[in-house]
Amino acid sequence: MTESSLDGLGPVDFVIVEFPVGESNFSGEMAEELVRLVxxxxxxxxxxxxxxxAEDGTIDALELSDVEDLGPLARLEAELAELLAEEDIENLAAAMDPGSIAGVIVYENLWAAPFASAARRAGGRLIADGRIPMQDIIASLEADAELEKVGD
Incomplete structure (x- = not known):
């Protein structure tokens, strides 16, 4: 990539969604929503x-090209860069419970690209970012609601 094409990039994130043993319900809805965002x-x-x-901790990683029925993801598969290396996969899988399955996506936030480019042109650089898990937000809101009940 050239410097000018790199200047137009938005922030790149990854998400891991784990499905514990016996709790997956793949209806195709997730794939449809991902395609909608693209x-x-x-x-x-x-x-x-x-x-x-696996229960013994071994990891099996499948690229989309390894999956037989991709459904709505089939047309996106050809555009993937296959960026993640074996070491990345090991690091990502370290967060998983034995026996579980996880989906990992790496994506560019196109909606943020103009802001990110403007920040770079202004001499700025990203020094930290983060994400608050929805479970933590829900727990915090529930705790606040409990405090309000006690205070009444």
Missing amino acids: DAGTIRLIDMLILQK
């Missing part, structure tokens, strides 16, 4: 993996 220009999918962690 089609809307909200994100650009860079890489996607399916990880399986």
